[in-house]
Amino acid sequence: MSYCVSIKRMNEILKELQKEYKVYAPMRFEKRGRYSDTDLIRYAEINSIEDVVYDEKSDFSPKEVIYPITQALFYFTEYEYMESKVDDKKIMIFVRPCDINGFRRLDTIFLKNGGTEDIYYKRLREKVKFILMECKEGGWDSCFCVSMGSNKTDDYSLAVRFGDDNILVEIKDDEFTNLFADEREVEFTPEFVTSNPTKVNIPEIDSHELLEKIYDLDMWESYNSRCISCGACTAVCITCSCFTTLDVTYTENGKVGERRRVQASCMHEDFTTMAGGLSFRKTAGERMRFRTLHKIYDYKLRFKDEHMCVGCGRCDERCPELISFPATINRLYDEVEKLKKAETTKDIR
Amino acid sequence: MSYDIDIKKVRRNCYRQSKVRGEFMLQIRVPGGVIDAKYLSFFQHIAETWGNGEFHLGVKQTISIPGIKYEYIDEVNKYIRPYIEEIEVNLCGVDMVVDDDGYPTIGARNIMACIGNRHCIKANIDTTDLARKIEKIIFPSDYHIKLNISGCPNDCAKAHVSDIGIIGITKTEYDYERCIGCKKCVEACAHHATRVLSVEKGKIVKDTCCCVGCGECVLVCPTGAWTRNPKKFYRVLIGGRTGKQTPRMGKIFLNWVTEDVVLGVLKNWETFSAYVMNNKPEYIHGGHLIDRVGYNKFKEMILKDVKLNPEAMVAQRVLWTETEYRSNFNVKPVTQR
Structure with missing residues (x-):
């Protein structure tokens, strides 16, 4: 089922959603870019639907929502330890098709690699539902999703197409049907990029x-x-998932501290x-x-x-x-x- | 040929005397060093019609056209009228009457600036924009001021050797959660700047006191843990100069001030200069004016009615370090000033 929803109504629906979900999307951080007077677009919890930067590619990927850059695993004293906790709320993320396909790779690394599930990843991953954002035609200059076969996906709960006054929403997950009951039904399924300006040939390494x-x-x-x-x-x-683990003791009391993991780079x-x-x-x-x-x-x-x-x-x-x-x-x-x-x-x- | 020319009057008009008798070099102002490329043909026309066909990229970022004969000056002045109107009045908002007599004064020199953040990856401010705002304040004035603007503490525009030097700085902010402790900023700071960063327990610690505000940590940070505070800050240097007698580097007068403070200070420059020189403008470097009345008097006058922002720091005193070509240069008989 698909609907045409006004921006005003979408904000009301968002407020309703946020009772149960933390909703993340690419957001603009003005003048926080690498160079002076440039913006940074990265994932953060949104306050309104207008916060979603849908017409540009985000600088950072959505992986940090469920695989935080710095993450405490547990806290310890001399005699005891306590595992870290995560927020009770569930998570919704506005993502691109390539990112949804990227999350599948992260799932493989964290959950299906070496016979042990990474519980710190799993406990956040389980909470996640995706809102698919359409890309602009052909994607952006540096996109080469089509070459990598990651331009399409059907693994989402909602799909959206942003317009100036309205947002088209496809609902695939019945959980959300009631929220849109009063909206105008339309024909809409998301369109995927079918060709990028940038193409790559993957070498076949067979020996x-x-x-x-x-x-x-x-x-x-x-x-x-x-x-x-x-x-x-x-x-x-x-898809980069490497981290390093370190024990940090607190300055005020060196016998107390935490074990944390921090993203690392090869x-x-x-x-x-x-x-x-x-x-x-x-x-x-x-x-x-x-x-x-x-x-x-x-x-x-x-x-x-x-x-x-x-x-x-x-x-x-x-x-x-x-x-x-x-x-x-x-x-x-x-x-x-x-x-x-x-x-x-x-x-x- | 015999000439009878009031050299000082012509110089005030921005024509510099040539070693060739009766020839002059016109210095055309380009505030901040950036203007529309369409003016290139305009300069070419002057050089080829009235000059000797060459032009010099003036060291103060003027477009200088040598070889103009005295008798052509009136014609050239008529020709540059629309340029002065477009650049000074329309672009910079300078409050002046433009007529057929060319530039009204050479007192406040052309404002020099690096390309700034319109292009440069290191810059923290839009130097062009600031230069144009300042042009409106300092021009036209018979009181001499040399003013250089650099987009970052690299100081490519030599703010350190001008009467008033302005350097764009950034208050960087650190996001503890986004930092992966990779030490790239520590290395960059040690390599480019003042070594104020170190690693402690996998995260970064900063000695804020000695940070020069260059933003190298932001440039190199892979995770966006270091970002610039969107608010623009400036360092103001005073009293730098070149010259035959006692060249010296400018010293910090203000640090971490806002644009409003910078503009406020410059609005007081003319009053300060007039006070020191008893209302008779002379060609004297700003540093000498400060020396004559002392730093404290300068500070009092130049900060009059300027509302300093909470982050601002003001020099309590200034310790000049001059190049003394002769030792004891500053020790003079009582008959000399």
Whole structure:
């Protein structure tokens, strides 16, 4: 069932929803962008439907709603500990199709990886219902969701199309039908992006020998000078899930504290540093290689169905050094094609 | 050829004497150093019609056109009338009568500025916008002032060597929850700025006292934990100068002040200058005026009716460090001032 809802009515419905749900959406933080007089768009709890930034791509992904950047796992004293709690309210998030597909990857990492469910992820994830936001035609400049097959989804409770005076809403989840009972019924299902200006070719890496050659490609070295290892790309990525765990004792009483986890980045110099100082990926190029292959090779090798990257392009938009991830993937594709060609020529000889 | 020219009158009109007798260089004001590109053909016309075909990018960001013969000055002044009208009156809102006599005074020099946040990734303020607002206050005045505006503490526009230097600074704000303790800001601050950041228990601690407000921490922060307070702040330097005798760096007069304070201070500049020079404008650097009456008198006069914002800090005193080409330069016989 679909409805045409005025902005005023939508705000009333939102108020009703907020009795049970915390509602998150991409919100504009004026002049909080990286550069002076630029805005930052990131997820936060909205107060009205006008808060939703629906006509721009958010700088940060919605992952931080259910996978907080800083999260206390438990608190401890000398003799006891207490697990952290989360808010009783359920959660609704305004998201794009690529993000919904991204959450499926996070689910795989946190819930279906190694036989143990991550309860800290699960306890928030269980509360979530998605409100799908339509993208503009073709998506945004840096989107390459179509290449990654993540431009479509049917995993949502509500879908919305924003207009100037009205919002079209499709309801797939019966729980919400009553809220819209008085609204005008219309024909509406969300339209998905079917072609992006940015396209990528994913290299097919079918042998370990080829993988070893890819490790040694010169292209990675170009990132030693280009990449500043800031980790902006992984911070905004919907599918980056790495964290570090640390015990923090409180300044006023060193016997009391908390164990917390904090998001981490494989692009940082110390990501692979071990006790004793051993480090596996010492250069920015090596770390770039790791991230690239993780997103378009390793994950699928392990979990089979799909690549990790969903092509949201946020890493591209957010990189302060103008390194494009789709361009990197395409560069790798070309290099792999060359390697394959060389191999074929060798075979003939 | 024999000339009988009142050089000072012509200079006041923004024409600088050439070593070639009877030739002058016109200095066209470009407040803040940014104007519409359409004026390039206008400058070209002046250079090719009345000048020697060249132009100089003036060190104070004027467009300077050399080789203009004295006898052409009236013609050139007529030609630049619409330019003065468009830039000074229409663009900057300067309260002045524009006639066929060219620039009315050279006293308040062209305001110099870096490109600022209209382009630069480091800048904290719109320097062009500020320069235009200040032009309205300081021009036209026969009282000399050199004023440089930099968008950030890198100070590319050399606020440190002008009478009044203005630097755009930012009060950065820290979101504890968004910080992942990656230390990128710590490294950036140590590398670019004053080493005020350190890590404690996986999060960042800041020594706010010594923060120069550059915003490098914001630029490098991957998670948006560091952001700029949307309110704009400024550092005001005074008394810097170049010169043959005692060049010196300007010193901090005000820190963390708002635009209203900056504009308020500049509104008092003319009154202060007139007071020091007994209402007779001379070409003397602002720093010398401050030296004559002392910093405390300067402070009292320049802050008159200026309402300081709560974050503002004011220098209690100023310790000048001059380049003394001769030691004891400042020790003079009682007969000299």
